[in-house]
Amino acid sequence: MEQFQLVLQSAWAALPTLLAATRLTLGFALAAMLLGLPLGLLVALARLYAPRPLAALAGLYVSFIRGTPLLVQIFVIYYGLPSVGLVLTPVQGGVLALTLNAGAYLSETIRAAIQSVPRGQREAAYSLGLSPAQTMQAVILPQAARVALPSLGNTLIGLVKDTSLVSVITVVELLRSAQLVIARTFEPFGPYLAAALVYWAISSVLELVQRRLETRLSRSG
Template structure:
């Protein structure tokens, strides 16, 4: 037991540093870029001409219908066969961004569609353009609906970044794998990695709860002002 505790103590700084240097940046960048892509895709599916709608639907269909690990392999190991070479981190960033974009687009699309049509009419009656109505009236209301599932997507993304180890990104999980290769203690190292992911997910879940309460209060203010 003392040997295991010592091993965990010795490996903890390495695992935490890998999380700070790679896991957290990969998560944040992928989510921000994916959320932006998801918003564009959702708006395209709801309001764009049919050819663009079909393109957006095809993108969502492909990404949601294939495993994330396969997508990462196609980008990192497959694209070099046609002359497109990417380093591990950019390849992972592209893969996670595309994946997050597809899933968040469905969340955002459903949230926008849930806003009553009367809100559009009220915005237009005050002289707003389509863009102003979207920014000032529709998206704030849709945001309340979208916050819980988007938060869940972000928490899932934190854990999904462990798949980046498969394409040699030296994030938290691959750091654990490297230590295992020298210590031959897979159980304790993988449990330690799991506990770090659990801690991050728990903190994010607590923040999610506070965020939902805050948006709930904001929603109540909107209802009171109508």
């Protein structure tokens, strides 16, 4: 019982430091999501409508990202790119790695959502005189967004957890902050438990927001 109380005390003591680092964790996740969305859209459109060489290149990018661990991608970007003359700060390297990773997964979500829109919607838009670009913007993408919303929300929640991996390149986000606390106190259980609870709290809030958005869209639809 006494040992359990000590764990709770160390977790509580670490909480202010972890909450301060949470801002950087959320910043990484939001930046990767905001940058990854347009990247994913471009890649999805390239795979669906671009000439074959460009479509194949987009497919290769998606295959490589989905087929390699994010941790390896972080190492390649942060430690590998300087060998070819591109030196990035830990924050820049982390954001770039998370963005490229998110863009690949988001492109598959967006591509599937676009393909889910019935062909008749496109044909009806063309019959009204809309161009392909106008049809995509005004007809296809709004409907695809409804379909893609659950997966987009899951991607953002996954990004929050994936930010823990940038701790390996010395970014002081939530997990790295817990490690620094442990280095001072030599008590690992409490700080790691507190970090896990913070990740859980963030994910739970995002899930709640996602469900409310889905409910609102279903009512408006």
